[in-house]
Amino acid sequence: MEVARASEPTIRVQSIAQNSRIVPDQYLQPQEIRPGKNIKYDNGDEPPLPLINLGDGDGDVEVTRVQVDLGRACRDWGAFHVVSHGIPAKLLDEMRRVGRSFFEDLDMEEKLKYSCDPNFPASEGYGSRMLVASKDTVLDWRDYFDHHSLPLSRRNPERWPHFPPNYRKVVAEYSDHMKVLAQKILGLISESLGLPSSCIEESVGEFYQNITVSYYPPCPQPELTLGLQSHSDMGAVTLLIQDDVGGLQVFKNGEWITVQPLSHGVLVILGDQTEIITNGKYRSCQHRAITNSRKARLSVAAFHDPAKTRKIFPAFEPPKYREVIYGDYVKSWYTEGPEGKRNLDTLLL
Numbered sequence: 001m002e003v004a005r006a007s008e009p010t011i012r013v014q015s016i017a018q019n020s021r022i023v024p025d026q027y028l029q030p031q032e033i034r035p036g037k038n039i040k041y042d043n044g045d046e047p048p049l050p051l052i053n054l055g056d057g058d059g060d061v062e063v064t065r066v067q068v069d070l071g072r073a074c075r076d077w078g079a080f081h082v083v084s085h086g087i088p089a090k091l092l093d094e095m096r097r098v099g100r101s102f103f104e105d106l107d108m109e110e111k112l113k114y115s116c117d118p119n120f121p122a123s124e125g126y127g128s129r130m131l132v133a134s135k136d137t138v139l140d141w142r143d144y145f146d147h148h149s150l151p152l153s154r155r156n157p158e159r160w161p162h163f164p165p166n167y168r169k170v171v172a173e174y175s176d177h178m179k180v181l182a183q184k185i186l187g188l189i190s191e192s193l194g195l196p197s198s199c200i201e202e203s204v205g206e207f208y209q210n211i212t213v214s215y216y217p218p219c220p221q222p223e224l225t226l227g228l229q230s231h232s233d234m235g236a237v238t239l240l241i242q243d244d245v246g247g248l249q250v251f252k253n254g255e256w257i258t259v260q261p262l263s264h265g266v267l268v269i270l271g272d273q274t275e276i277i278t279n280g281k282y283r284s285c286q287h288r289a290i291t292n293s294r295k296a297r298l299s300v301a302a303f304h305d306p307a308k309t310r311k312i313f314p315a316f317e318p319p320k321y322r323e324v325i326y327g328d329y330v331k332s333w334y335t336e337g338p339e340g341k342r343n344l345d346t347l348l349l
């Protein structure tokens, strides 16, 4: 059985959403970063995120095309959808289903038994505030469940929800599949830069994988809040699925562009370590989540990061970024906050 840990002092957003018709002050974003009255929930006339069909990889012509398309997506967006990725559609649906069931079918008392430790940022479990150690920031309109899934020595399904009954099995299976896809994507990214396919994966070393199910309750004043503040992911590569509600936005050419959900596609988001390793040839993607007043939204992110002791440095000369021990990078992210891509900018030479 799981051990109940000290519950976080912060009240869960889901409880606030159920009991209040206005947004408490702690969740009000500063004027200049509020999404504002004209939130765009679809991407309108904006170009859609690039879509790469990984099944197009047979034959020399197709291989070249996949590499060219992938290279362009990594340079221009730092994010793209993949289809024919080899992960069973049923597993994607089931992961969304069990994730949603934890948030919606268990009562709060049950859920709080899985609370993450408020004294450590990114500790495993149920929480609302990932930047716990940071200087005062406005809170995100989000609850989450974070799972430490790889390497296997970190994986302890006893700490994961016991409900629905197949929850733990689904997350473990999802973790294994996502690892294989992350390896494949990093291989293709390496090749698209003329590097040996193992290059980026070897630079990252053994994957530290976390799986975060994010749950964004309906928000009475979406124009004043953010589900998740603007950031780039700090690790190497994130693989994300979402439900059909929508709310993820990527920042491109000075604008926020809403990513249309693609139910059986997987969204690839390049992280800061990939930007460092590729020496800025490929950019990590700045993104955020907005809220809406109608429907709860769910996403599942599988983060693939280096070990905290790993030294990360560019694979090209002359280097444009200083080398960094990954654990130091993470520490600054948690103490200073993400603020877009500020942490990465401090490494620029």
Ligand SMILES: O=C(O)CCC(=O)C(=O)O
Pocket (backbone or CB within 6 Å): 212, 214, 228, 233, 240, 242, 247, 248, 287, 288, 289, 298, 299, 301
């Ligand atoms: O909910 C989303 O779509 C984004 C989640 C995300 O960016 C993150 O957890 O880092």
Ligand SMILES: [Fe+2]
Pocket (backbone or CB within 6 Å): 231, 232, 233, 287
């Ligand atoms: Fe993210």
